[in-house]
Amino acid sequence: MNIRIKNGRLVDPANGADRRADVFIAQGRIAGVGECPAGFTATRTLDAAGCVVCPGLVDLSARLREPGFEYRATLESEMAAAAAGGVTSLACPPDTDPPLDEPGLVEMLKHRARLPEFAKVYPIGALTEKLEGKRLTEMAELAEAGCVAFGQANIPVVDTQVLQRAMQYASTFGFPVWLQAQDPYLARNGVAHDGEVASRLGLGGIPVVAETIALAGILHLAQATGARVHLTRISSAAGLEMVAAARAAGIQVTCDVAVHHLHLSEGDIGWFDPHARLDPPLRSLADRDALRQGLASGAIDALCSDHTPVDDDAKLVPFAEAESGATGLELLLPLTLRWAAEMELPLSTAIARVTCDPARILGIAAGTLSVGAPADVCVFDPAAQVTVSREHLRSQGKNTPFLGASLAGRVRWTLVDGVPVFG
Amino acid sequence: MSAIHPQLNARGELQHLLSLDGLPRDILTRILDLATPFTEVAEREVKKVPLLRGKSVFNLFFENSTRTRTTFEIAAKRLSADVINLNISTSSTAKGETLLDTVDNLAAMQADMFVVRHAASGAPYLIARHLAATGGDHIHVINAGDGRHAHPTQGLLDMYTIRHYKQDFENLTVAVVGDVLHSRVARSQLHALATLGVPEIRVIGPKTLLPTMVDRIAGPRGLRVFHDMREGLRDVDVVMMLRLQNERMQGALLPSPQEYFKSYGLTPEKLAMAKSDAIVMHPGPMNRGVEIDSAVADGGQAVILPQVTFGIAVRMAVMALLAGA
Structure with missing residues (x-):
């Protein structure tokens, strides 16, 4: 199928492009941009007048809940959500049940996800067996099965010697190590940022030092082992400063932030709203503002949805007993646009943080509309408003603090390898 | 996050008593004023007034507390209410029933008031929100202590x-x-x-x-x-x-x-x-x-x-x- 996307505003940050240009797609790849390639005849034309045409979004963290948590979500429901959200590539963390610590499990997931209407799935393999932080996984085997990096989701490796060896072993093969910085002792019994709101509501606090102390350990080990470390879900201004200082000192490290943490803070817990129970916790307004600024400046490399579908039963309980996480695949684009608008950033900067920047971290051929690249495309109407509702969300997870919110940015079409999967 | 505290109704009147955080001064003072004549009820020969006659007050104690439960029981009985004591930490939740299932069941028994004690901060808010969402907002919730949050x-x-x-x-x-x-x-x-x-x-x-x-x-x-x-x-x-x-x-x-x-x-x-x-x-x-x-x-x-x-x-x-x- 040859597709022509016409009349749209092309935003392709990897090529510094923000202009009116048609996009031509043939054999699943970008065949031309602006000028019609010789001999090209469109079998289908998409009229993108008033819309932005950009690379499909690359999400660094989307929990698909398979295997093990199919009552929360299935590959089918979450892939439909990805398509509706303009997401064409996604990394899934290893905290499935069982965790992604065996090649067979990874192969099965890759096989299940191989349908043409699905986004491309990049599993993050478990760094340690069962994520227990004791024994290393067969990383080389897991990489062959399709893992692009190794991590622990949000379960810390407590034994620093194991962490050091895991990083040494991963760096032997050049595998990136993804880690979330949280000291488990300082976070013990904590359910919210240890600040004004937790003090007032009587909730167990997770102090900022839980992040910075763990970060210090990871950064020292990154330097000592030479491992390529990606820090997931930075949550505090102090943590961000440490990452910036480490980079200035020449340590190879990248980091991301979850989209909720750009917009919400501890105050959004309100009167114990379990939808605002997130991991890491929503922190103070000053932290939130530092994250917004850091993402704009590039001190934070990428933005992700941290998509975590949770069933109603696990949220309709008192705040401290609720499971953490929020659905996010379908909110990533509109919330990215809202951040960019509030920060008065160029659209291309915003798009970069959810396309070419995360693709670079994953080391995958995605996030650009260069001629010859896979035709993973998102076409969206930046002015169209969407009201977030349970009915509107395709994800099986209806858990979001943004229920009822009206957000600008509606996806018109999503294409994966040149095949329209949404619209 | 709603601007109105969930313990107040749309007219700003007290619907539930969940917390003193956000309770307007006039309501707080009114409760204290109202309490004064009730101190005299205890000194009468018949320690009862008929204000809550025919009403059912359920003491829902998800955490044990004989003393607090007893004071609520005495208060309700002096107002002539029927009092049902439920010590839930040892009954249904131990059998796997969720907090809101328990609430639904008791609401179906025509409760008028829930007095709730729970080990988790915010549990009475969850119950109040659930009652509002399921058409049970004629039932009043009194927080008798939730976690570290409020009493x-x-x-x-x-x-x-x-x-x-x-x-x-x-x-x-x-x-x-x-x-x-x-x-x-x-x-x-x-x-x-x-x-x-x-x-x-x-x-x-x-x-x-x-x-x-x-x-x-x-x-x-x-x-x-x-x-x-x-x-x-x-x-x-x-x-x-x-x-x-x-x-x-x-x-x-x-x-x-x-x-x-x-x-x-x-x-x-x-x-x-x-x-x-x-x-x-x-x-x-x-x-x-x-x-x-x-x-x-x-x-x-x-x-x-x-x-x-x-x-x-x-x-x-x-x-x-x-x-x-």
Whole structure:
């Protein structure tokens, strides 16, 4: 199928492009941009007048809940959500049940996800067996099965010697190590940022030092082992400063932030709203503002949805007993646009943080509309408003603090390898 | 996040009593005013008024507390309500029923009022939200203590006690002493003191037992934090002691009850720093020799037993107000 996307505003940050240009797609790849390639005849034309045409979004963290948590979500429901959200590539963390610590499990997931209407799935393999932080996984085997990096989701490796060896072993093969910085002792019994709101509501606090102390350990080990470390879900201004200082000192490290943490803070817990129970916790307004600024400046490399579908039963309980996480695949684009608008950033900067920047971290051929690249495309109407509702969300997870919110940015079409999967 | 506190209805009236945080001053004062005539009911030969006749009050205690449950039971019975006591920590949730399933079942039994005690902060909010969402908003929820968050009727009875002995709040210096971090009582007291305009509110305790941002608990006006008890008690009018749970010795919060008593136990010698007519309060049950010396607990400045008596009247007032009496 040859597709022509016409009349749209092309935003392709990897090529510094923000202009009116048609996009031509043939054999699943970008065949031309602006000028019609010789001999090209469109079998289908998409009229993108008033819309932005950009690379499909690359999400660094989307929990698909398979295997093990199919009552929360299935590959089918979450892939439909990805398509509706303009997401064409996604990394899934290893905290499935069982965790992604065996090649067979990874192969099965890759096989299940191989349908043409699905986004491309990049599993993050478990760094340690069962994520227990004791024994290393067969990383080389897991990489062959399709893992692009190794991590622990949000379960810390407590034994620093194991962490050091895991990083040494991963760096032997050049595998990136993804880690979330949280000291488990300082976070013990904590359910919210240890600040004004937790003090007032009587909730167990997770102090900022839980992040910075763990970060210090990871950064020292990154330097000592030479491992390529990606820090997931930075949550505090102090943590961000440490990452910036480490980079200035020449340590190879990248980091991301979850989209909720750009917009919400501890105050959004309100009167114990379990939808605002997130991991890491929503922190103070000053932290939130530092994250917004850091993402704009590039001190934070990428933005992700941290998509975590949770069933109603696990949220309709008192705040401290609720499971953490929020659905996010379908909110990533509109919330990215809202951040960019509030920060008065160029659209291309915003798009970069959810396309070419995360693709670079994953080391995958995605996030650009260069001629010859896979035709993973998102076409969206930046002015169209969407009201977030349970009915509107395709994800099986209806858990979001943004229920009822009206957000600008509606996806018109999503294409994966040149095949329209949404619209 | 809604601007209106979930315990108020659209007309700004009290629908539930969930917290003293965000409870308007006029409602708070109204409850205290309403409690005064109820103190006299207890002195009659027939200790009953018919305000809640035909109403069913369910005591839902997901966490054991004989004392608090009993005071609510007495209050409801003096208002002529039917009282059903449910000790749920040992019944249905142990069989796997969820909190909201339990609530649905009891709502179907035509309950008029739920008195809820739960170990998790915010649990009564969940119940109130659920009732509103399922058409059960004719049922009133009274928070009888949720986790570390709030114990509003205790806070109210403490305010009643202060008003009884000190008449008004505008010239007082009040100190709350002890384990504020884990105390729902302290949070309710601090909110009420701030709402009622107490000009100087102090908290006294070791850093391990004070919340990180304790100075912001009672709103933007702030309060004064002391770690030296003698200094903190200087010239106060009211001393509000908090109970120290034994399990605080675990988890490296405190070394020993003995050392705690030495630094933060209320002895006659430390009490001498306060004004000579200062009153001493305690929410009970007391740990003599841990947070309070027997000489103080049984001394002339203690108003601990009157607190219990006033507690019945205040709980009657809350129930009567919710029932629209």
